[in-house]
Amino acid sequence: MCGIVGFTGHQQAAPILLEGLSKLEYRGYDSAGLAVRDGENLAEVVKSTGKLRNLAEKTNDGLAIHGTCGIGHTRWATHGEPSQTNAHPHVSGNCTRSGSGPVESGVVGVHNGIIENYQELKDKLLRHGYTFYSQTDTEVLIKLVDYYYKKYQAGPIDAINKTLVRVRGSYALEVMFTDYPGEIFVARKDSPMIIGVAGGETYVASDVPAILKYTRNVYYIGNLQLARLRPGQAIFYDLNGDEIEIEPTEITFSAEAAEKGGYEYFMMKEIHEQPKAVLDTLNSVLKEDRIDLSEVGLTDEEIQNISQIYIVACGSAWHVGMAAQYIFEDLAELPVRVELASEFRYRRMPLDSNALVVVISQSGETADSLAALREAKTKGLKTMGIVNVVGSSIAREADRVFYTLAGPEIAVATTKAYSAQLIACDILAVQFGKVRGKLTEEQYGELIAKLRLLPEKMSRLLEEKERIQWFAAKFASAKDVFFVGRGIDYAIGLEGSLKMKEISYIHSEAYAAGELKHGTISLIEDGTLVIGLLTQQDLYEKTISNMVECKSRGAYLMGLTTYGNYGVEDTADFTVYIPKTDEHFAASLAVIPLQLLGYYLSVARGLDVDKPRNLAKSVTVE
Numbered sequence: 274m275c276g277i278v279g280f281t282g283h284q285q286a287a288p289i290l291l292e293g294l295s296k297l298e299y300r301g302y303d304s305a306g307l308a309v310r311d312g313e314n315l316a317e318v319v320k321s322t323g324k325l326r327n328l329a330e331k332t333n334d335g336l337a338i339h340g341t342c343g344i345g346h347t348r349w350a351t352h353g354e355p356s357q358t359n360a361h362p363h364v365s366g367n368c369t370r371s372g373s374g375p376v377e378s379g380v381v382g383v384h385n386g387i388i389e390n391y392q393e394l395k396d397k398l399l400r401h402g403y404t405f406y407s408q409t410d411t412e413v414l415i416k417l418v419d420y421y422y423k424k425y426q427a428g429p430i431d432a433i434n435k436t437l438v439r440v441r442g443s444y445a446l447e448v449m450f451t452d453y454p455g456e457i458f459v460a461r462k463d464s465p466m467i468i469g470v471a472g473g474e475t476y477v478a479s480d481v482p483a484i485l486k487y488t489r490n491v492y493y494i495g496n497l498q499l500a501r502l503r504p505g506q507a508i509f510y511d512l513n514g515d516e517i518e519i520e521p522t523e524i525t526f527s528a529e530a531a532e533k534g535g536y537e538y539f540m541m542k543e544i545h546e547q548p549k550a551v552l553d554t555l556n557s558v559l560k561e562d563r564i565d566l567s568e569v570g571l572t573d574e575e576i577q578n579i580s581q582i583y584i585v586a587c588g589s590a591w592h593v594g595m596a597a598q599y600i601f602e603d604l605a606e607l608p609v610r611v612e613l614a615s616e617f618r619y620r621r622m623p624l625d626s627n628a629l630v631v632v633i634s635q636s637g638e639t640a641d642s643l644a645a646l647r648e649a650k651t652k653g654l655k656t657m658g659i660v661n662v663v664g665s666s667i668a669r670e671a672d673r674v675f676y677t678l679a680g681p682e683i684a685v686a687t688t689k690a691y692s693a694q695l696i697a698c699d700i701l702a703v704q705f706g707k708v709r710g711k712l713t714e715e716q717y718g719e720l721i722a723k724l725r726l727l728p729e730k731m732s733r734l735l736e737e738k739e740r741i742q743w744f745a746a747k748f749a750s751a752k753d754v755f756f757v758g759r760g761i762d763y764a765i766g767l768e769g770s771l772k773m774k775e776i777s778y779i780h781s782e783a784y785a786a787g788e789l790k791h792g793t794i795s796l797i798e799d800g801t802l803v804i805g806l807l808t809q810q811d812l813y814e815k816t817i818s819n820m821v822e823c824k825s826r827g828a829y830l831m832g833l834t835t836y837g838n839y840g841v842e843d844t845a846d847f848t849v850y851i852p853k854t855d856e857h858f859a860a861s862l863a864v865i866p867l868q869l870l871g872y873y874l875s876v877a878r879g880l881d882v883d884k885p886r887n888l889a890k891s892v893t894v895e
């Protein structure tokens with residue numbers, strides 16, 4: 274949610290900042306802005322509403338603003354509508370109506386996160402004579418820094434520290450002080466921020482792709498830590514203002530991994546990267562045809578002693594959990610509860626003290642998932658993160674981490690991270706089943722062999738994408754779509770439905786197939802598209818019956834089933850087949866046509882697939 278960048282060095286800052294922001298635009302795209310300083314001169318602020326290209330046009334790709342030190346921001350609005358005035362950077366002094374132009378001396382800054390007690394802080398600042406031009410919490414934050422800077426006159430680190438003590442919420446904060454030309458000061462709590470130092474220049478960003486072109490050694494600044502950045506130098510501080518050491522982390526994925534690579538949209542590229550994401554994740558824990566969780570930090574003894582699993586996540590990661598519960602329960606005979614992180618964190622339910630809490634998150638920064646993890650730790654439960662972004666908050670704070678190796682995922686709609694999370698859960702379920710004595714050696718070997726075949730089967734499915742494209746063109750003006758399935762098929766439907774609605778804006782819902790007739794079936798009318806998911810053989814007949822109930826009321830039926838189940842064509846108007854696999858793993862295959870359907874519907878409706886309205890890639894606010 275919101276992307277921030279910073280640069281101080283010897284080159285012109287604005288083009289570097291704009292390029293960095295372009296790599297972070299998936300984090301927010303309501304408005305964008307830059308503040309750039311040329312030596313001792315005051316910072317020049319330029320802002321623009323809408324996508325980043327508007328800011329690029331306004332600044333002639335950055336060439337119109339001069340200076341070698343600057344900060345930038347791309348916004349996903351929380352406090353205050355998307356407008357030029359509410360766009361960042363914000364300044365401690367007064368601001369022109371447009372919010373652009375040279376700033377008064379003082380402090381200028383950008384922020385990603387939410388300041389929960391901003392109203393109380395604003396009242397305090399109003400009492401001290403400050404005035405406000407925007408509705409944002411960020412303006413309050415910047416003015417509070419200015420207030421402490423002037424009041425105690427003990428320098429920027431002291432002023433930021435004093436501010437942070439007063440602030441409740443989350444932030445990745447970047448500020449420049451008029452009195453400190455060529456320097457940027459940063460601080461973070463619960464919102465991501467990385468720093469890179471290379472070739473006598475220093476870079477700041479919310480995520481690695483923005484600075485990967487310049488360096489692969491990045492500093493992950495910790496929670497409640499600060500840094501003072503000069504060209505080629507980063508000095509880190511704790512909340513007491515004492516200097517601390519942070520070791521850089523080497524980024525292993527390539528810069529190309531974060532580019533579109535010839536595809537029109539990141540989402541299509543990422544859909545095609547799924548076989549690799551699954552294979553890499555599998556290979557990271559398969560040693561000579563056995564699963565080895567030593568890197569994850571989960572011992573056989575721990576696995577034997579776990580009596581309950583709580584899977585906690587949001588959005589698509591929660592859908593992974595929904596599928597995983599059936600797999601764990603079946604293969605490992607272990608009770609599983611799947612909880613929305615936003616509910617789990619506030620729920621007062623009795624928790625099993627021998628439970629393992631598994632938090633699934635691509636970004637590792639989702640505010641609710643992180644809070645749920647902390648809650649579980651506070652209650653003394655064992656925790657594990659299934660996380661894609663190395664060094665992210667959830668990865669660092671969970672007792673153990675199972676890294677999914679999906680590489681950088683840029684499109685807002687997740688695809689390859691979902692598939693990598695799903696395979697991680699499959700792996701865990703198989704290993705839990707074996708270690709807990711629920712699977713024989715033979716069954717264990719067979720399941721691992723089936724897992725190994727998934728990437729190739731996924732690739733085969735991708736070759737048939739034109740059929741889905743044709744089908745999407747036919748239903749591009751659909752109003753309501755329903756997904757029905759039972760068991761794992763229900764979980765697949767949840768993800769298919771989310772993919773459809775988030776990027777094509779077509780209303781869709783997923784139902785456990787038996788539930789539709791308890792109310793929702795009244796919405797079915799002539800031509801309503803109902804997608805029946807039929808990958809679980811023992812539930813096949815039941816779901817077919819529910820599809821027939823819809824057809825009798827005028828629905829157009831699409832069936833998604835496994836090769837061999839050709840009888841489905843007697844009922845469905847259009848059928849998509851997936852290769853055969855062990856039924857526990859069918860979601861890995863069945864999700865692909867549904868991702869493609871969402872994608873092609875979005876394209877057919879002329880929408881921006883990678884940046885759907887109102888959304889942002891990682892939801893770092895509650």
Ligand code: M6R
Pocket residue numbers: 587588589590633634635636637638639642685686687688771775890891892
């Ligand atoms: O980064 P996370 O996996 O924690 O994100 C969770 C959800 O915000 C995410 O899966 C979201 O639902 C996606 N946009 C769905 O495509």
